Amino acid sequence: MADAPSPTRKRIIDAASKLFYAEGIGRVSVDAVAEKAGLTKRTLYYHFKSKDDLVAAYLEARDQPNLKQMAGWFEAADGGVDCKVEAIFANLARVARHPKWKSCGFLRTAAELAAMPGHPAVKAGARHKANFENWLSQEMQGRGIADAQALAREIVLLMDGAFSIMLIHRNPDYIEAAGRAAGSLVRARGPAKE
Incomplete structure (x- = not known):
């Protein structure tokens, strides 16, 4: 720690x-x-030492609070794993309706640093995305979902795609649509009810 x-x-x-x-x-x-x-x-x-170190620290400080928030939404949701995954997206859509919401800080920072893949902030963002994917994979695997690692990656793709399109359209309906797609993927691979 x-x-x-x-x-x-x-x-x-x-x-x-x-x-x-x-x-x-x-x-x-x-x-x-x-x-x-x-x-x-x-x-x-x-x-x-530098602004680069400060930017990396900014993202590192967001990692655990963001993961804890998503884990809380997952755990609080009623129903099976499909409902729990959809609840993460539904809560993200709710948060995205706040006027100060600016999408995913990790993705926005990575976009600003796209020409600098070795930047410490890009590495911090990659660690965060991997942490979320690994956490989700473990949660699903523990609840009997087949091929949980691949499924977690697909859900991350849906989530980050929704975040990206939100930067353009500013419409949380895209996050809700991604959540429904994620729930469908979960139902196709495992038990819908706990």
């Missing part, structure tokens, strides 16, 4: 998270993050 960040480092990451998610990493300067955190730029650079 990783050590908790110092209060100052956490303050910087919290400020960066708000700004990067709202405006994108390219539009936010280190000066703006320092100002939002109420610190000097020198203090920020004491905790982060």
Whole structure:
């Protein structure tokens, strides 16, 4: 388990998270993050070697909270695995209806850094997507779903496709449609009821 960040480092990451998610990493300067955190730029650079490290820390800080939220939606849903998977999408669609929702921060950051595949933030995003896929695979396998690993990957493709199309259309109906497709895939591979 990783050590908790110092209060100052956490303050910087919290400020960066708000700004990067709202405006994108390219539009936010280190000066703006320092100002939002109420610190000097020198203090920020004491905790982060570069803006690249700060961007990676922003995504790393989102990993576990995002996974915990999706796991909570999954567990809270009534019904079989198909219903539980659909509940993740239904809750994402609900969240996407909020005016400040900007789609998936991991995908948006990766898109901004598309020409830099080795960037630490791209690696952090890849780890997050793999963590979600592995978690989902284990949950489905534990509930008797056949070929859970391949199915989890297909569900991730549906989810990230829905996030991507939301950047263009801003219509949460796409997330709900992806959820129905994911539920159908689950029903085709295993027990619909627990």
